[in-house]
Amino acid sequence: MKTVQNIIIGFGKGGKTLAKFLAQQGEEVLVVEKSREMYGGTCINIACLPSKRLITEAARGTDFATAIRGKREMVAQLRDKNYHMLADEDTITVLDGTAHFTSDHTITVDTATGPQEFTGKRIFINTGAQPTVPAIPGLQESPALLTSTSAMELDSLPQKLVIIGAGYIGLEFASMFAEFGAQVTVVDHHQEFLPREDADVAAMVKANLEQAGVTFRLGVNINQVSTANGQTQVEISRDGHTTQLVADKILAATGRRPATAKLGLENTGIAVDDRGAIKVDDQLHTTVPGVWAIGDVKGGPQFTYISLDDFRIIKDELFGNGTRRISNRGVVPTSVFIEPPLAQVGLTEKQAHAQGQDYLLFKLPVAAIPKAKVLKDQRGVLKMLVDPQTKLILGATLYAPEAHEIINMVALAMRAKLPYTLLRDQVYTHPTISEAFNDLLKKPQ
Template identity: 30%
Template sequence: MTDKYDVLVIGGGPGGYVAAIRAAQLGLSTALVEQQHLGGICLNWGCIPTKAMLKGAEVGHTLKHLDTFGFSADNIQFDIAQLVAHSRGVSRKLTGGIAYLLKKNAVKVIDGRGRVSAKGVVTVSSDTGEAQYQARHIILATGARPRPLPGLVADGQKVWSYFDALVPKTVPESLLVIGSGAIGVEFASLYSDLGSQVTLVEVAKQIMPVEDQDVASLVQREFEQRGIRVLTQTKVSAVQGEVGALQCRLTLSDGSEQTVHVAQVLLAAGIQPNTEDMGLEALGVEFDKGFIKTDAWSRTSVAGLYAIGDVAGAPCLAHKASHEGVICVEKLAGVDGVHPLNKSRIPGCTYARPEVASLGLTEAAARSKGHSISVGRFDYQANGKALAMGESTGFVKTIFDSETGELLGAHMVGPHVTEQIQGFGIAQALEATDAELSEVIFAHPTLSEAMHEAVLAARDRALHQ
């Protein structure tokens, strides 16, 4: 045994590196094992680079509508390689920042692939061989990767994963996107704005299956108006042909079959956890649908072994992983006043055009749970700031318990809603009621006024609709 630590974290994504930093801040000797990239999928191949690419798509959309604001431009050129370079550069910069933070907090970074070879023991394999480390607490933060479908695997050629879609050499003339969760919807929007003819396929009854039905319906309508073909209750049974000339056989909701001809396919049908070859089965770790089973404090069925982030199951979001990491470490360190993570208060954001942000229960879920509810809605078409920006599509929807005034859910679709959903998150955290939120003064003119009006609408007091 070469080294002993209080805490050893396997995985340097947004859950793992945050857990390591917090453990070090609490005075625990801490090491972090990372096989490939500090920052994990989120920083290197997910959250951050996709937003850089989507910013490029937003610029492209703006250029097409310059005349609205009195501008004109000729001979506009686009270089996909430059946009990709910008995206990758942002990731590299942030990776360096994480390395600095870990060093600043005296976290030992160990390069290699970690596995739990025995209770309290981690074996790390690297180009230089194997080394073993002891730790009183081991935190698994190994994340997840794109999930293949039966008979349909991303090969980087005919079928892209989202990794491939982030580094295209060219913009495909046409693109079939399989899966309409946040990843699929974002890439459908991105490539549509970059000039691809996009078809979006979803096996469920609505696109964005976890979102409120009103939100999903508006996004589908907007996509279709942009020329994106949307097919729900549809399966892709086969992909044949060569890159640039693919034949995709679809089974539609009525059982009929149809062949779609596209240049490229993007598989965005969910993720699967990275749990293989980590020694977990031999230790007796329990799983739930492939994900590591944990309790409210991220403890697994094995004493001294914890799991956070995507590897521990839904919702698979970077901010959820970070919060789990902090809670896990503070609990094992004995910090007073630590509370378990309330998963119903984790916001979800989709950075397409239009943007989507949500928190808590959908209207259907609130009703199914037996709540007597009051629903408020306010459209951005009546919001002065949205009209001034030329982005008045969308709405804010609030769901309150009509007896207690508790904010059960908030659902937003439209301009910059991902930057505003935290307002409803703060309201939930402070247990603000509809009556209290009604009294909050929102600045004018702002997009956030729509949030206030949606609260008022739930109380039949809307002023501007």
């Protein structure tokens, strides 16, 4: 058994950034990754970058097969770059294999040449999350089943695609596949569409997706999936009426679960919650001293930039002043990459009402923005909430072209506690979407 200064289980964003940093401090690092296809982590291989590449290609009118080839080339380049970023460091070893704990600080790695045992002075768990498949009769064994991972590995475009789940992941895929030319039907047992969003924004998103060719079946029960004579059907029902949806493929877009089931945590004192997420404190410590959890595996928001900020918290603890915490991370912007993108930070109107928060509402239709006319996409709305006493921004919802870019400007203003008037009076380049803040913030509703 070999003792290693640092063991990182999983090649994800936070873990690989930590590995590189520790090596630059002269420390020994063992990085264990179960699949060579996942060098670099979820984001570059099966999530953020490949999915956004396909979404971009769909919007440009690229045919599906060409888009898939381009996506695969991009991912291969990124994967190779990320591997060498770590493997070329003198003090980093990248080991292919599946790790599981045998005690609090000891792991066994099952490799192609047999098991290897290691003890880690520090261990960082960075195994990410994996798609969940709902317990619908016939779905798990259906040859038509896709997950958010396998949906991006198709060689040909499905003509009829049923997506189970009208959440953000489901909507991104619905928008993308509809743009490519598939007939897309989204089914969900919830009656309300995008329940966390303000009603006016949710209505716009739904109408625009429907105009793009997406059909929604909301408030339905999904009874079963069956295949007969080479044809797959999804049986749904509502109010006693049953409908059969014909599908070439069925995409389960019902969330992702922390990947902890095969880590052997039962052999340790590392606690998990009822979803299998590793429990951590404000500095990402697990319930075992000297063991941390980074990124999606600990639950909470599943974004690569959260995983990167987890690295900063650990870096600050080990080599800084130890003041960074999850609790002082600040506001976190989000984006849904539909067309146009839906981006958000802070409070929505719905959340402000629920909290009893007084606010000024600023609202501007995208059709009033010159750049939107240039882009030939005038759909959407900009909304911003401001505290009437402090003049600080409480939140913003931007449903507009390039919203995923300019939401970061709002988040920065909120984090720096700058008054909304700074965005209102800023001199912007023209024509841009960002200059819309001049008009958006002129006068509250």
